[in-house]
Amino acid sequence: MVSPPTLETPASTSDERTARKAGIAAALATSLEWYDFYIYGTAAALVFNETYFATDSEVVAAVSSFATVAVGFIARPIGGVVAGHFGDKVGRKPVLVASTLLMGLATVLIGFVPETSTVWLAPTLLVILRITQGLAVGGQWGGAVLLATEYAPPHRRGFYGSFPQLGIPIGLILGNGIFLVLTWLTSPDAFMAWGWRIPFWISAVIVLVAMGIHRYLEETPEFQRVEAKMAVNTPRRSPVIQVLRHNFSTVALAAGTYLIGIAMFYLTITGSIQVATTNLGMSRSDTLWIVLVSAAVLIPLGPLSAHLSDKYGRKLIYGIGIALMGVWAIPMWLLIAHAGPGTTWPLAVALIMSCVAMAFQTGPQPALFAEIFPAELRYSGATLGYQFAAIVGGMSPMVMVAVINGQVDNIWRIGPVLTLLAVIALASLYALHLRQARTPSAA
Numbered sequence: 001m002v003s004p005p006t007l008e009t010p011a012s013t014s015d016e017r018t019a020r021k022a023g024i025a026a027a028l029a030t031s032l033e034w035y036d037f038y039i040y041g042t043a044a045a046l047v048f049n050e051t052y053f054a055t056d057s058e059v060v061a062a063v064s065s066f067a068t069v070a071v072g073f074i075a076r077p078i079g080g081v082v083a084g085h086f087g088d089k090v091g092r093k094p095v096l097v098a099s100t101l102l103m104g105l106a107t108v109l110i111g112f113v114p115e116t117s118t119v120w121l122a123p124t125l126l127v128i129l130r131i132t133q134g135l136a137v138g139g140q141w142g143g144a145v146l147l148a149t150e151y152a153p154p155h156r157r158g159f160y161g162s163f164p165q166l167g168i169p170i171g172l173i174l175g176n177g178i179f180l181v182l183t184w185l186t187s188p189d190a191f192m193a194w195g196w197r198i199p200f201w202i203s204a205v206i207v208l209v210a211m212g213i214h215r216y217l218e219e220t221p222e223f224q225r226v227e228a229k230m231a232v233n234t235p236r237r238s239p240v241i242q243v244l245r246h247n248f249s250t251v252a253l254a255a256g257t258y259l260i261g262i263a264m265f266y267l268t269i270t271g272s273i274q275v276a277t278t279n280l281g282m283s284r285s286d287t288l289w290i291v292l293v294s295a296a297v298l299i300p301l302g303p304l305s306a307h308l309s310d311k312y313g314r315k316l317i318y319g320i321g322i323a324l325m326g327v328w329a330i331p332m333w334l335l336i337a338h339a340g341p342g343t344t345w346p347l348a349v350a351l352i353m354s355c356v357a358m359a360f361q362t363g364p365q366p367a368l369f370a371e372i373f374p375a376e377l378r379y380s381g382a383t384l385g386y387q388f389a390a391i392v393g394g395m396s397p398m399v400m401v402a403v404i405n406g407q408v409d410n411i412w413r414i415g416p417v418l419t420l421l422a423v424i425a426l427a428s429l430y431a432l433h434l435r436q437a438r439t440p441s442a443a
Helices: 016-048 058-089 091-108 121-149 154-161 163-185 188-193 193-215 220-230 239-246 248-257 259-279 284-296 296-314 315-338 345-362 365-371 375-404 408-437
Strands: none
Touching: 016 058, 016 091, 016 121, 016 154, 016 193, 016 259, 016 408, 058 091, 058 121, 058 239, 058 259, 058 345, 058 375, 091 193, 121 154, 121 163, 121 365, 121 375, 154 163, 154 296, 163 193, 163 284, 163 296, 163 345, 163 365, 188 193, 188 296, 220 375, 239 248, 239 345, 239 375, 248 259, 248 375, 248 408, 259 284, 259 315, 259 345, 259 365, 259 375, 284 296, 284 345, 296 315, 296 345, 296 365, 315 345, 315 365, 315 408, 365 375, 375 408
16 A cells, blocks of 8 residues: 655745645635536526426426536546546646636536527537536646645645635635526526526636636645656556555545535535425525525635644544534424525525534545645545545435425435435544554654
């Protein structure tokens, strides 16, 4: 087994100013990347089930629409494999820039998918472009995380590593905020006809961020040392093959720890929209406002939990987040079942508390995933661990629709499923802890 050494960043290249610059760049990239990825999920919940996938059955339409959301998640590990290979061989920065540009192109093109009388054409185009989005985000997360963590001083790695995670709530807020504004400015018919396309066209600005990263940031000091080492050694095999051969169990356990977090997140920010608007009769604007406010909770709490992980340990804070999500899952969905057009507070409490619990896992995650793999395999290992878990997250809204099956009385059933995922995540974290305890050089 390849031992995962601690990240060591020389003080001369990792001062606070440089770390802050890298962290902000990573946050900007992930904000726009996740904006692109999330607006598809919002459009799938609000629009696609009534346009491209409309049928006589609301359940079938919703499942079909969310199935295209899930396709993007299935593609994410493939993007992670490709990006991991080049990210560990060519560098973090060029792969991050390429992934960002690919995401922008795919998202803009989604805004141009036509509504045609040819039944198969629009869904096929959506699937192709959603797969492209999945490939892009699969490669982008690892690059952004390593850009932030490998520039950070060791005692601040958790804090700066949380900057890319800020892109998750910021991207969500931007996406839902734009959809919310459009529901105000356009009539329902205009929104369904063309208004929903505007958020996709806006994503063209991501090109500017990619160019800025390319021009103003150097390769990370950690990778520069790996590159120098490779220059004098015999060329090694594919990093992806190496990490799967020597660190497969670490990848699997890392993915296992994140099952609850990724499923909880997508049910909170995407699944809840479908339940509230379709099953509970709530308005789009009320639902989007609640999701937007809930996501905002992650912005201060993510860095705070990451800071706590710098002081008290990654696994402790990360484990607290898993436990909180597992405990809250059942009350959360019982509350959601009691929400309605005139009673929005149960949904608000359910989603806000969900995001509070998630923050304790989201903040420490980048540093934790980076530290459990050696530098020469870090892009591949961290990315695969994250993206394998993401498949579960992508499937969760579709599974949710099937479990609820259009019946409000079935909504509570989602809670126990999430609690079970939390138990699996805690067991995976404990196994990961035992595995690292047997490795003297582990972080």
